[in-house]
Amino acid sequence: MIKNNMTSLQRVLTTLGHNEPDRVPFFLLFTMHGAKELGLSIKEYFAKGENVAEGQLRLRAKYRHDSIYNFFYAPIEIEAFGGEVIYNDEGPANSGIPIIKTFDDIKNLEVPDVKSTHCLAKVFKSSQIVKEKIGDEVPIIGVVMSPFSLPVMQMGFDKYLDLMYERPDLFNHLMKINEEFCVNWANAQLEAGTTAICYFDPFSSTTVTTKEMYLKTGFEIAKRTIAKIKGPTATHMASGRCLSIIEDIADTGTAIVGVSVNENIQELKNSCKNKITVMGNLNGIEMRRWTPNEAEENVKRVISQAGAGGGFILSDNHGEIPFQVPDEVLMAISEAVHKWGNYPLVC
Amino acid sequence: MENNISNFMEALLSINRIAARQILESSTSIDRISFIENVVIPALERIGKGWQDGVFALSQVYMAGRICEELIDEILPPGDPDRKDQPKMAICVLSDRHKLGKTIVYSLLRSSGFDLLDYGTMEVEELVERIKNDKIEIILVSVLMLHSALKVKHLKEKLDALNLDVKIVVGGAPFRFDKQLWQEVGADAMCSTASEAVLVIKNVMDGSL
CATH class of the missing domain: 1.10.1240.10 (Methionine synthase domain)
Known part of the structure; x- marks a missing residue:
């Protein structure tokens, strides 16, 4: 392979093999920014798969990053279960009233049919359009919530914690439903042209769950679920810590782990021992007020800490760049990667 | 001990x-x-x-x-005379649906002997009305989303416009990930953990905040 002429997909695959590509691959994980590009409100933008496909293609042309992020909004899965989505003009959509109001509601919960659910069809459409336009040049990343993390939106964080500690029987029943949905949802996205699945699992992070609890629950659930997803996966902790469980995460069969700015990325990478690629960990919240110089310094710092030897993708630490991050900062990040990310590294 | x-x-x-x-x-x-x-x-x-x-x-x-x-x-049941002689305070989630942080702070303050009102989730306008009507002196605002955190600035402006002397204490992920954000939005204090809220309230009570 000619190193200085790699496509984004070749670049990503090389780093996943723990080799150095032509430059550090970087994922600008945009969800809402496409709406700005198209001059639409966030709600209008996510109403059609065609909008998201066009938004993602325009963003990639503008910032020259290495992925298409076919992620609409987190509560789309709640919508599939019959729940409510509350849109916001300035930020990500939230789920409305929980679909599980009492523990007994879990007994009556049914797995949605992913192929006949209108809201999910928008995602398949977007993936199909992008795939037709760009083929295998760039990885198309689809998103699922892990079966273990989805109940935060299905029933609320506090009720879910109560369920875990007080009703293990119903917890297990809910996991069975969510695992079936997650696998079907992921595989349908892969059939529609998606290259890889981002498995969002913040509830497994040690910020939320103890390692002991994770090994009994989130770890086993991830192993079972990821084994049934017919494509590569990236596990994302959505700003949560994972250093003490990073080897366990690698053992779930995932290829990438998205890590928090609260942990040292060099230490995380060293702990992986070439078993898993590390993705991160620019501070997406601070990014909103960075100057272009600060953006460059942060990119340079993270690349110098984690870039050597491949096994690294630069991105934000949450898996979603806030709507308020200005174009000039995003452009500065892109330019910094193109300046400082070329292998062999000089920073 | x-x-x-x-x-x-x-x-x-x-x-x-x-x-x-x-x-x-x-x-x-x-x-x-x-x-x-x-x-x-x-x-x-x-x-x-x-x-x-x-x-x-x-x-x-x-x-x-x-x-x-x-x-x-x-x-120490609610309303017990041994509960602390404290400023009137309330807690809310501002403009998002993530209640865990609020629930933890509420539990912790009540465990520490304080009484406070729980407003649930509110938008800025209705929150200002409740603060005014209930004569609140400390409002604890919990958020998870960045755009909700930025709304604290509007809350501050509206309280100032009404000349209401209310301390705004904020907490939640955006404030932990950007240490300057609480000052940018005009809050009086930020708590990185729920237990820090106890200290902040004591500071208000002794006049140091």
């Missing part, structure tokens, strides 16, 4: 309600308020600090708060 704190903390971290209750019941040498001040609050502070440092998990912080709230409500 140190032994009491360590044992109580251990009971909370292992979600052992029975052990926590036994420690409370066996502490007959100190009165109930002293037990809260010298055992419950230090234990919860250490758990909160441990979470901030990545030693403990949010699930432990939440369950510890719940256990303490249940225990303290028994020995």
